[in-house]
Amino acid sequence: MLELYEIRKTFNLGTPTPTPALRGVSLKLSPGEFVTIIGSNGAGKSSLLNAIAGTFPVDSGKIIIDGTDVTDWPEYKRASLVGRVFQDPMMGTAASMSIEENMAMAVKRGQARGLARGIKGEMRSYFRELLAGLGLGLENRLTDKVRLLSGGQRQSLTLLMATLSKPKLLLLDEHTAALDPKTAQQVSQLTDKIVRENNLTVLMVTHNMEHALKTGTRTIMMHEGQVIFDVSGRKREQMKVADLLSEFARLRGERLADDKILLG
Amino acid sequence: MLTFPVVAGVIEQGLVYSLMALGVYITFRVLDFPDLSVDGSFPLGAAVSAKLIVDGYNPFVALVVALAAGLAAGAFTGFLNTRLRISSLLAGILTMTALYSVNLRIMGRANIPLLMEPTFLTLLEKAGIPSEYVALVSFFVLVVVVKLVLDWFLHTEVGFALRATGDNPIMIRSLGVNTDRMKVFGLAISNGLVAFSGGLVAQYQGFADVGMGIGTIVTGLASVIIGEVLFHPRRVVTQVLSVIIGSMVYRLAIFLALRLGFAPTDLKLVTTVLVIIALAAPTFSRWRKQAKLLPKSAAGA
Ligand SMILES: Nc1ncnc2c1ncn2[C@@H]1O[C@H](COP(=O)(O)OP(=O)(O)O)[C@@H](O)[C@H]1O
Ligand SMILES: [Mg+2]
Numbered sequence: 001m002l003e004l005y006e007i008r009k010t011f012n013l014g015t016p017t018p019t020p021a022l023r024g025v026s027l028k029l030s031p032g033e034f035v036t037i038i039g040s041n042g043a044g045k046s047s048l049l050n051a052i053a054g055t056f057p058v059d060s061g062k063i064i065i066d067g068t069d070v071t072d073w074p075e076y077k078r079a080s081l082v083g084r085v086f087q088d089p090m091m092g093t094a095a096s097m098s099i100e101e102n103m104a105m106a107v108k109r110g111q112a113r114g115l116a117r118g119i120k121g122e123m124r125s126y127f128r129e130l131l132a133g134l135g136l137g138l139e140n141r142l143t144d145k146v147r148l149l150s151g152g153q154r155q156s157l158t159l160l161m162a163t164l165s166k167p168k169l170l171l172l173d174e175h176t177a178a179l180d181p182k183t184a185q186q187v188s189q190l191t192d193k194i195v196r197e198n199n200l201t202v203l204m205v206t207h208n209m210e211h212a213l214k215t216g217t218r219t220i221m222m223h224e225g226q227v228i229f230d231v232s233g234r235k236r237e238q239m240k241v242a243d244l245l246s247e248f249a250r251l252r253g254e255r256l257a258d259d260k261i262l263l264g
Numbered sequence: 265m266l267t268f269p270v271v272a273g274v275i276e277q278g279l280v281y282s283l284m285a286l287g288v289y290i291t292f293r294v295l296d297f298p299d300l301s302v303d304g305s306f307p308l309g310a311a312v313s314a315k316l317i318v319d320g321y322n323p324f325v326a327l328v329v330a331l332a333a334g335l336a337a338g339a340f341t342g343f344l345n346t347r348l349r350i351s352s353l354l355a356g357i358l359t360m361t362a363l364y365s366v367n368l369r370i371m372g373r374a375n376i377p378l379l380m381e382p383t384f385l386t387l388l389e390k391a392g393i394p395s396e397y398v399a400l401v402s403f404f405v406l407v408v409v410v411k412l413v414l415d416w417f418l419h420t421e422v423g424f425a426l427r428a429t430g431d432n433p434i435m436i437r438s439l440g441v442n443t444d445r446m447k448v449f450g451l452a453i454s455n456g457l458v459a460f461s462g463g464l465v466a467q468y469q470g471f472a473d474v475g476m477g478i479g480t481i482v483t484g485l486a487s488v489i490i491g492e493v494l495f496h497p498r499r500v501v502t503q504v505l506s507v508i509i510g511s512m513v514y515r516l517a518i519f520l521a522l523r524l525g526f527a528p529t530d531l532k533l534v535t536t537v538l539v540i541i542a543l544a545a546p547t548f549s550r551w552r553k554q555a556k557l558l559p560k561s562a563a564g565a
Contacts, residue, residue: 053438079440086434094431097424105424110440113421145498161439 001201002029002169007051007061021047022058023225029169034195034202034216038209038244043222045205046087049171052203054078066168080110083167085158085175089151092158099149099157100142103127106161130160134190152183156190163194170195172204188215209241221248228252272400274519278512279403280464281483283410285511286504287457288484293503294418295450296430297345300356300481302458304363305337307477309459311367314376314472323384327463334459335452337363342448360477367474374474376466383467399468406464410457411504418500426450427500458484479532486535487511489542514538 009022021044029035037045051058052065054075063071065081086092093102104119124142131139134156138149146154155175162170172191176184192215195202206212212219218232221244228251231239284306291299309330316326337359344355368374388402389395417423428436429446437443458480466472491510497503514535521534 074442076437076440076442079438082438084438091432092435092438094428094435096431097427101424104421105428105436105439108421108439113425113441115417115420115422118419118421118424 001031001033001066002027002052002203003062003064004028004052005062005064007048007063008059009047009051009056010059013059020225022051025061025222025225025227027220027227029201029203031201032199033218034200035204035218035220036212036216037203037205037220037222038207038212039222044225045222046173047225048222049084049173049203049205052078052169053082053084053171081168082171083109083162083169084171085155085162085173087174087177089155089158089178092161093146093154095147096145098143098145099131099138100124100127102146102157103130103161103164106164109161109165109167111165130164131157134160150183152179152187155179155183155187159187159190159194163198163200166198166200168201170200170202172202174205174207177207191215209244213239213241213244219244223248223252269396272396274515275512276399276403276468278515279400279407279508280461280468281515282407282487282508282511283464284458284461284480285484285487285507286410286414287454287461288481289488289503289507290450290454290457292485292488294427294430295447295454297352297447297451298356299338299341299451299454300353301337301341301359301363301451301455302356302484303477303480304360304367305334305455305459305477306462306465306480307367307472307474308333308337308363308370309462309464310466310472310476311370311376311474312459313463314378314466315370315372317378317381317383317467318376323382323387323467327384327460327467330463331456331460334462335456337459338451338453338455339448341455342444342451345451346444346447363477364474367477371472371474375471377471378467379470383470384464385467403464407508411508414504415501418504422449479535482532482535482539483514486539486542487514489539490514490517493542493545 004025004027007022007025009020011019011021023044025044025048037048039045050056052063054070054073054077058071061071062069065078068081070078070081084092094105100119100123104123107123127142128139131142136153136156138153138157146157149157159175175191176187179187188211191204194200202216204216206215213236218230219236220227220231221229229244229247284302288299288302291297291302312333313323313326313330316329317323341355341359344350344358345352350358385398385402388398393401418427425436425441426446426449428439429441429443429450433443462477465476487510488507489510490513491497491503491506491508494510494513495502495506497506517538518531518534521531522528526534
């Protein structure tokens with residue numbers, strides 16, 4: 001579903017302080033795989049997702065989504081294949097527009113937009129049904145401005161929007177990190193539910209190692225712009241956070257405080 | 265004192281300039297793009313419309329071409345901003361400055377009088393509308409039509425994309441919208457409306473002048489802000505309506521300022537002060553609150 005070949009990206013190239021963010025990342029995801037990504041701060045996790053989504057062009061390498069080479073595609077074009085939820089709950093919705101307007105825009109993700117009515121009658125009952133599934137009472141607030149929602153509500157809505165028209169690939173970048181623990185838990189459960197129901201292929205960055213091992217089907221660890229560890233199947237099932245840490249230490253030949261990764 | 269022609273004149277101006285204000289609303293509020301090119305596209309519309317009329321073209325055709333010229337001017341600002349990556353403010357200033365020369369070129373001189381020429385108003389009079397109502401009726405109908413079209417458009421799929429581009433470009437790009445194209449598009453329709461308004465004003469007042477665009481942006485902004493302060497509109501439909509009413513209220517304020525003895529040449533200053541007060545209102549009220557809080561906290565300490 002996703003193939004990355006030797007992706008490289010350096011920010012501020014040609015200035016006195018170039019920042020390498022991705023240093024040759026290769027990765028292959030089969031359909032239905034749910035990969036969690038961990039790694040310390042600045043390891044390049046967000047850059048990896050941004051590179052896949054097309055936020056910036058990569059310096060070299062090849063990005064193939066669902067069999068199509070999208071390396072030269074601009075971000076808005078890749079949106080037909082990729083759904084995204086950002087860390088900042090404010091970033092995934094248009095605050096001055098209503099819940100139903102936001103959802104209607106998500107229905108058209110990656111499709112041509114014309115002069116048809118943005119919201120058609122039959123959409124509303126569909127939206128109401130989906131929102132009811134969140135259990136947040138949003139099904140009765142279709143015409144409320146998104147500005148009025150809490151962070152957790154907005155993030156749940158964004159998640160719903162990112163998966164409305166089933167994407168080939170779902171990118172989640174620490175999408176629960178800005179929420180309080182209880183809300184974060186709810187949004188995590190919602191994520192699992194939506195991913196399972198739609199059988200989505202997912203890349204999810206998380207700073208919680210335990211969560212990374214418990215959720216999904218595969219875990220990769222990034223460090224200094226590279227994938228240094230990749231585990232799935234039985235080996236992953238038996239793994240504990242402590243094992244991950246010692247694996248990291250062994251691979252890098254350096255001791256690393258537990259919280260350095262946890263906070264990453 | 266307040267004879268029918270006087271009252272009608274104020275309303276007519278409020279209506280015809282509201283089309284320009286709606287253009288400013290589209291850039292400033294919908295697209296969140298402070299576009300200064302309107303200071304050039306307003307007289308551009310006037311210049312095109314006046315020049316075509318003195319060259320013998322039908323005044324209605326002249327208005328359509330004025331609109332088209334405005335579309336092009338707006339698209340040019342969009343090109344400067346999205347393709348050449350020039351900041352929004354500077355892109356608008358560049359277009360505005362370039363248009364000054366363009367407008368002089370179009371007119372061939374600084375002023376074209378239209379008093380002896382046919383205008384859309386004289387044509388409508390010939391068609392049977394009494395001359396004392398012709399401007400009022402035709403402007404009213406035009407504004408209603410533009411409002412309905414704008415309401416409709418802002419609720420289409422493209423309209424949603426345009427609004428989201430101004431609200432949250434990151435989000436709408438991730439949903440597959442080319443935000444650069446949306447900006448160019450929004451700037452084009454905005455400046456198209458502004459130039460159309462300029463074309464109408466030229467025919468209504470009976471001349472086009474190369475200097476008539478100075479302060480357009482501030483006037484438009486004044487109308488938008490007055491509408492907001494008066495109505496706090498939340499829905500798009502009411503926002504559009506409040507811009508139109510804001511434009512009428514603005515013209516009334518100008519009329520009263522003149523009655524109070526301000527010279528016509530002072531009006532830009534009056535307008536600017538109005539806009540500054542409106543824009544600074546939130547800051548003022550914050551100061552007031554702080555001033556109220558201070559003695560209390562001092563007492564507490
Ligand atoms: N837009 C950008 N401009 C410049 N440097 C950036 C940008 N985005 C990320 N970086 C740099 O790239 C490196 C990787 O960052 P990031 O991908 O955000 O890491 P992570 O998400 O794993 O914490 C960091 O050194 C960061 O400072
Ligand atoms: Mg990050």
